[in-house]
Amino acid sequence: MTDPKGFLTTPREEWPRRPVAERVRDWDEVCVPGALLPIIGAQADRCMDCGVPFCHDACPLGNLVPEWNELVSREDWRAAAERLHATNNFPEFTGRLCPAPCEAGCVLAINQPAVTIKNVECAVADRAWEEGFVPPAPPDRLSGRTVAVIGSGPTGLAAAQQLTRAGHTVAVYERDDRPGGLMRYGIPAFKMEKRHLERRLAQMREEGTKFRTSTAVGRDVDAAELRARYDAVVVATGATVWRELPVPGRELAGIHQAMEYLPLANRVCEGDLESSPLSAAGRHVVVVGGGDTGSDCVGTAVRQGAATVTQLDIYGRPGAVRDEDAEPWPTYPKVYRVSASHEEAGALRRAPEVEADAHARVFAASTLRFVGDGEGRVSSLEVVEVDAGRRALAGTERSLRADFVLLALGFSGPECGDGLVAGLGLTLEPRGTLSRGADFGTAAPGVFAAGDAARGQSLIVWAIAEGRAVAAAVDGYLTGGGSRLPAPIGPYDRPMTA
Numbered sequence: 001m002t003d004p005k006g007f008l009t010t011p012r013e014e015w016p017r018r019p020v021a022e023r024v025r026d027w028d029e030v031c032v033p034g035a036l037l038p039i040i041g042a043q044a045d046r047c048m049d050c051g052v053p054f055c056h057d058a059c060p061l062g063n064l065v066p067e068w069n070e071l072v073s074r075e076d077w078r079a080a081a082e083r084l085h086a087t088n089n090f091p092e093f094t095g096r097l098c099p100a101p102c103e104a105g106c107v108l109a110i111n112q113p114a115v116t117i118k119n120v121e122c123a124v125a126d127r128a129w130e131e132g133f134v135p136p137a138p139p140d141r142l143s144g145r146t147v148a149v150i151g152s153g154p155t156g157l158a159a160a161q162q163l164t165r166a167g168h169t170v171a172v173y174e175r176d177d178r179p180g181g182l183m184r185y186g187i188p189a190f191k192m193e194k195r196h197l198e199r200r201l202a203q204m205r206e207e208g209t210k211f212r213t214s215t216a217v218g219r220d221v222d223a224a225e226l227r228a229r230y231d232a233v234v235v236a237t238g239a240t241v242w243r244e245l246p247v248p249g250r251e252l253a254g255i256h257q258a259m260e261y262l263p264l265a266n267r268v269c270e271g272d273l274e275s276s277p278l279s280a281a282g283r284h285v286v287v288v289g290g291g292d293t294g295s296d297c298v299g300t301a302v303r304q305g306a307a308t309v310t311q312l313d314i315y316g317r318p319g320a321v322r323d324e325d326a327e328p329w330p331t332y333p334k335v336y337r338v339s340a341s342h343e344e345a346g347a348l349r350r351a352p353e354v355e356a357d358a359h360a361r362v363f364a365a366s367t368l369r370f371v372g373d374g375e376g377r378v379s380s381l382e383v384v385e386v387d388a389g390r391r392a393l394a395g396t397e398r399s400l401r402a403d404f405v406l407l408a409l410g411f412s413g414p415e416c417g418d419g420l421v422a423g424l425g426l427t428l429e430p431r432g433t434l435s436r437g438a439d440f441g442t443a444a445p446g447v448f449a450a451g452d453a454a455r456g457q458s459l460i461v462w463a464i465a466e467g468r469a470v471a472a473a474v475d476g477y478l479t480g481g482g483s484r485l486p487a488p489i490g491p492y493d494r495p496m497t498a
């Protein structure tokens with residue numbers, strides 16, 4: 001610990017966001033470029049170098065947080081980058097996108113604002129790239145073994161990088177035209193600019209990983225043939241089956257799933273389209289679903305020039321601070337969080353009949369039906385207030401103006417009808433995810449399942465941990481012995497609960 005009193009003398013200070021009026025006019029990341037580095041040393045000094053660092057346990061990657069905090073405080077960026085990459089293949093992704101369970105578990109958070117761990121991670125990751133501390137790390141020699149990784153989201157990428165660096169010959173199959181999974185076409189550029197993804201992909205290619213894009217296994221390539229061609233297969237196809245809202249009026253025009261909408265906006269940013277065929281410009285937008293995907297729809301609709309944007313959440317409004325009985329430290333609590341997109345929607349003019357809060361959010365609201373304009377297009381939706389058990393409260397029905405509705409209700413599991421599951425001989429759990437054993441292996445010998453496809457809808461930090469862990473399992477299978485690759489989690493590990 002460099003400054004033993006840092007946590008007493010320095011208040012928490014986060015990477016500042018650009019003014020709302022400026023950032024809604026572009027798709028660049030919301031934080032002020034260059035404003036993190038000047039503050040980060042003092043923030044790292046707030047770390048108490050705890051004897052039992054709960055930040056470490058709260059992170060599925062087991063990130064060595066106190067070690068990099070000290071190294072940042074000493075301005076030893078090279079060593080900090082080395083310790084950061086010791087547990088995480090892609091800290092520049094998590095440094096921007098992770099909801100930071102490490103900060104919820106930080107010991108300082110018991111009675112003070114937590115250390116800004118995520119910001120420290122991002123600063124080290126970015127500095128490492130700028131200074132050239134993360135050159136490609138190709139293997140010294142090849143094992144002669146081959147692996148096909150199906151899916152190029154964070155799980156597939158982490159698995160592929162680990163296995164390539166261990167000397168195996170790895171090809172990543174991706175049905176989209178570019179690799180990246182949800183980080184490419186789901187998550188908007190204002191949360192993470194795609195240049196970070198491109199830089200890592202270039203590194204991986206230089207290390208020897210091959211990418212076969214626009215190739216859906218089970219459709220363009222026979223899954224059984226693929227299995228026969230490779231010594232092992234990792235299925236990391238994500239949980240992409242979205243949940244529906246089967247209420248009257250769902251068939252009306254103007255109602256879209258989040259993952260029909262967000263990829264088109266991302267394609268505009270990639271330069272593939274001049275404008276999105278599903279644009280919220282001039283519309284009264286209602287986003288149904290209170291999670292992160294919904295928040296990404298909010299920020300995207302604001303940038304497209306929506307007239308108003310409102311986000312509905314079926315859950316009640318969480319408190320400003322953690323409920324110590326229900327969700328005590330060091331668990332990740334449900335509290336009222338304000339994303340950059342919420343700030344932006346809150347700054348827009350509000351539809352007069354919408355009694356939303358300052359961040360354009362309506363809580364405890366369940367959608368009863370969509371109402372059309374007589375010409376087949378949605379014009380409003382009817383909602384009712386619900387209690388904690390989601391029971392409708394009589395007399396609370398009301399109508400919200402909406403001529404553009406986005407459904408962001410989560411995802412139920414992997415797609416199974418395209419020949420991949422049957423072709424590889426995979427089985428499913430009752431909840432629809434891919435079955436696997438304690439070693440990440442499926443019922444088919446040499447076929448492993450990882451990430452959201454097997455775990456269910458999760459987070460990037462879990463996906464990277466899954467990728468690293470499945471790589472260790474595959475390496476052990478291929479070499480016939482214990483692998484030296486790290487396995488940060490097992491397939492049944494879950495976030496810390498009380």
Ligand SMILES: Cc1cc2nc3c(=O)[nH]c(=O)nc-3n(C[C@H](O)[C@H](O)[C@H](O)COP(=O)(O)OP(=O)(O)OC[C@H]3O[C@@H](n4cnc5c(N)ncnc54)[C@H](O)[C@@H]3O)c2cc1C
Nearest residue numbers: 151153154155175181182216217237238451452458459460
């Ligand atoms: C809109 C949105 C925003 C999110 N924001 C965040 C966030 O800010 N922070 C966070 O931590 N998490 C976020 N998440 C969750 C996070 O993105 C996922 O948990 C994570 O991407 C899962 O990684 P994965 O590699 O398992 O799957 P995915 O990222 O879904 O990747 C799976 C890949 O497999 C490919 N594929 C599927 N079937 C085939 C096939 N048959 N052949 C070839 N390829 C195939 C798909 O095209 C896809 O590219 C968000 C999710 C969404 C939808």
Ligand code: SF4
Nearest residue numbers: 047048050055106107
């Ligand atoms: S729990 Fe918080 S204060 Fe303790 S070592 Fe981790 S980051 Fe530092």
